[in-house]
Amino acid sequence: MKVRDLELELYKEDIIFAFSGAISYNVLSAISLSIKNELSSFESAKKEQFNVYYILIELVQNIMNYSIKRDEDSGNGSGTCFVIHHSKSQKFKVCSGNLVTNTQALKIKEKLNKINSLDEQELKVYYKEIRRSGKDMHDKGGGLGFIEIARKSSAKLDYEITKVDENKSYFEIRVDI
Amino acid sequence: MTVLNIEKTQLTPSILLDKKQGLVEIKGDSLPENTSEFYQPLIAELQDYFNSPQDKTVINLEITYFNSSSSKLFFDFFDLIETASLKYDIDINWIYDEENESMEEAGEDFAEDFEKLTFNMVTK
Numbered sequence: 001m002k003v004r005d006l007e008l009e010l011y012k013e014d015i016i017f018a019f020s021g022a023i024s025y026n027v028l029s030a031i032s033l034s035i036k037n038e039l040s041s042f043e044s045a046k047k048e049q050f051n052v053y054y055i056l057i058e059l060v061q062n063i064m065n066y067s068i069k070r071d072e073d074s075g076n077g078s079g080t081c082f083v084i085h086h087s088k089s090q091k092f093k094v095c096s097g098n099l100v101t102n103t104q105a106l107k108i109k110e111k112l113n114k115i116n117s118l119d120e121q122e123l124k125v126y127y128k129e130i131r132r133s134g135k136d137m138h139d140k141g142g143g144l145g146f147i148e149i150a151r152k153s154s155a156k157l158d159y160e161i162t163k164v165d166e167n168k169s170y171f172e173i174r175v176d177i
Numbered sequence: 178m179t180v181l182n183i184e185k186t187q188l189t190p191s192i193l194l195d196k197k198q199g200l201v202e203i204k205g206d207s208l209p210e211n212t213s214e215f216y217q218p219l220i221a222e223l224q225d226y227f228n229s230p231q232d233k234t235v236i237n238l239e240i241t242y243f244n245s246s247s248s249k250l251f252f253d254f255f256d257l258i259e260t261a262s263l264k265y266d267i268d269i270n271w272i273y274d275e276e277n278e279s280m281e282e283a284g285e286d287f288a289e290d291f292e293k294l295t296f297n298m299v300t301k
């Protein structure tokens with residue numbers, strides 16, 4: 001594939017930021033800086049930009065902490081994430097995808113279905129309940145991430161899990177701001 | 178230690194605990210590599226401080242972003258403060274950019290969870 005073709009494709013799809021590969025804390029830090037710079041060139045509301053940043057960083061941390069590692073030695077999860085700014089609607093969308101074990105895929109599905117069944121007020125109550133109880137929680141904060149993403153999104157969480165083989169699945173999520 | 182002072186970095190906030198002045202400040206983004214490790218010195222010094230605090234303690238929080246593991250950490254932080262507030266006078270200023278309602282909501286979420294604490298919502 002030609003680099004120019006990929007670049008034109010990104011442009012055509014209104015993708016303003018994209019990353020694919022292994023994610024270490026240094027990479028996370030670079031992504032944080034880069035997306036902040038990128039967003040500052042838009043005239044959209046501060047809250048909207050903050051939510052794009054919040055959701056992207058939360059998804060990147062999910063990749064870092066939960067995806068299947070391409071390289072066992074590095075200890076860093078790999079995946080792909082990108083941010084779309086639709087030129088017509090002026091709306092942002094944040095997307096990410098990575099490999100997970102089938103066991104994790106089941107847990108994610110259960111969690112996201114529960115989240116999608118709740119309205120705004122119920123999500124707030126659920127968020128607080130999980131934060132208070134420490135349930136599903138560890139230092140990585142995994143229990144809270146998707147709930148907060150849903151609270152900051154303008155629609156239900158659009159996700160897909162595709163089985164790759166008997167051990168792993170590909171998980172992808174597309175979040176409308 | 179009478180003063181704990183940690184400088185701000187791109188992804189971690191500045192932290193100040195001045196025991197003589199009864200002042201606690203956290204300012205900046207909170208996305209540490211290891212959240213509990215990063216905040217451990219503050220939590221430890223704060224526990225020590227509340228053994229013999231000043232008549233009044235002021236806590237200024239100007240957090241511009243925090244990830245979900247920091248959210249859990251702050252919950253435990255407020256839990257500690259709330260316990261101390263039963264005996265001592267503590268004021269919390271939650272300082273946020275008025276154009277960013279997300280940080281305002283985050284402060285309100287904490288205020289609702291810790292009803293015994295006084296949260297002053299301060300815009301800048």
